[in-house]
Amino acid sequence: MARRRRIRWDRVLLVFGPILLLIILLCVKCHHGDEESPTDPGTVESMVTEESGQDSEAVPVEAPYRDLVVVIDAGHGGNDDGAVNQTETRFEKDDNLRLALAVEERLNTHPHVQVIMTRQTDVFVELQERCDVANNANADFFISLHRNSATSGKGVEIWINNDSMGDITMDKMLAEYIMEWLEQAGISNNRGIKKGLRNSSVDAESENFYINRYTNMPSCLVEMGFMTSEIDNSNFDTKFNDYADAIAGAFMEMVSDRGIYTENGVPCFDTKEPA
Ligand SMILES: [Zn+2]
Structure with a gap:
């Protein structure tokens, strides 16, 4: 055997x-x-x-997503007080920064949203430097926060680039979402979405707020009521959290609605153009 x-x-x-x-x-x-x-x-x-x-040695495939980058710009700062209230005890630069930090905090709760601040303290920053920060970071959006001034007048207005009103553009869309959310939060007056620069001739396409002209991405400048209006100052203080919620919420809804942003971030093949 x-x-x-x-x-x-x-x-x-x-x-x-x-x-x-x-x-x-x-x-x-x-x-x-x-x-x-x-x-x-x-x-x-x-x-x-x-x-x-x-096979345990499988090669991981890189996800085709990147972070959504948004710049929040607190207007003025340092030696530049911006607008003041009638008793000159309240400065625009402080309200702008306070609101910008609150918006930043809210946006930071969303995964794959990267917030860049042009300032986080009471310092002076040149307008071109603010644009450079956004352009060098190849940011997707730029939101500048300001407060207004006039002998009379109240309410919120949002400024976009002069050549952006003709068609459906991202900056106009962004401004519309923000205005709608702010209206729901409660503002004294909707002064509308405006193009160019205050007091400029309508045809002067070169006339724009500096940040709208020299940033490479969709941008808008939000005037959060008048420093010279008691009702606007009161609203700013009593509805402060609602306003911060509204600006952050409007932005997130807009980029989600347009398919720019998902919970995974921005699809890498996104062209940054309106869908
Ligand atoms: Zn201002």
Whole structure:
């Protein structure tokens, strides 16, 4: 019995050994060929699906998303007080910064939203520097927060670039969302979405608020009521959290509605143009 069994194993090895070797060689060759195959999406997907199920050495595929980058700009600061109230005890620069920080806090609660502030303290920042910060970061949006001044007048107005009113544009859309949310929060007056620069001639397309003209991304300048209006100052204080919620909420709703942003971030193939 023992002798017969030994002879049988020798035969088995003799016959099947070369076949086994051939199979191993073929497997190695096939695997190598897969790695060199063209990287069209279908091929990559099927390869990954197969490997993720069977092979612990599967190569992770980089998610085609990036962070949404928004600049929040608190107007004025430092030596530049901005507008003042009638008793000159309240400065626009302080209200702007307070609101900007509150909006930042709210936007930071959303995954894959990156907020860049042009200032976080009471410091003077040149207008061009504010634009540079946004342009160098290749930001997606720029929201500038200000408060207004006049001998009489009350309410909120939002300024966008002069050449943005003709068609559906991102900055106009952004301004409309913010105004709608602020109206719901409660403002003394909706003064509308305006193009260009206050007191400029309508046809002067070169006349714009500096940040609307020199930033490369959709931008708007929100005038959060008048420093010279008691009702606007009262609203700013009593509805402060509602206003911060409204600006952050309007922004998130707009970028979500337009498919610019998902919970995974911004699809990498997004062109930054209106859908
Ligand atoms: Zn201002």
